[in-house]
Amino acid sequence: MTEKSTFYLVKEEILPEAIKKTIKVKEVLKRGEVKTINEAVEKMGLSRSAYYKYKDFVFPFYEASREKIISLSILLEHKAGVLSRVLNTIANDGGSILTINQGIPLQGVANTTLSIETKDLLVDMEALLDKLRMIDGVKRLEVLGQV
Template structure:
């Protein structure tokens, strides 16, 4: 776990900046299947894709966070065939529900990967999942970026 302690705040929706409010709208459109892609959703609500990607893992409706246990994990992943697949399979076998995946373009043989997971129905403890992930040969680093719910 990182040294930096994360703080969370409960804030009324009318105080949110437009970009955060619109990010929630995009997430809702995507979750309900009202649009086929992020591009279509951000266009519909009038938000840039970069703003959506900036805020999507940082803002959730209060009711949803209270009903779910969401964690965000960060990895250094070797740039080799099957590496991401092995990671996702391990998470799925543990019962983690993957909400978002973000992978950077590999540089110097490594890619950064961030996963947001709903762990509410996971069959193993988070600590056990971390051990399972650390045992994957293509994973160099694992950190919990945030945990809530």
């Protein structure tokens, strides 16, 4: 019987340096800045053994969120057009809204939960989240989970 993996979403600042460097090695390799793993680990100041130890277990959030359903909790200011701008931003970047649940505005803000299918996203998930956070009227945005 194969054991099922559990995934965690953690902030970069709590990760050990070897894991952060492993992610950076994978990024420079992906971008083609270096040609070999040896060059990449040397550039990042990481041992080859540490790279091989972690490389199959760490990846940026946007890679883990491809072809998934992401649930977001968003606190929106109660102003005309805010939800519409959020939905248009997601649609313009290729996201498909599966569910929307918005509460009645209280004290000038409304809690909104969205489920987004990410398989056709034109940008990585981190870029989409940054765009959503920059919309005037978005007070808070949190990723609740993914399936």
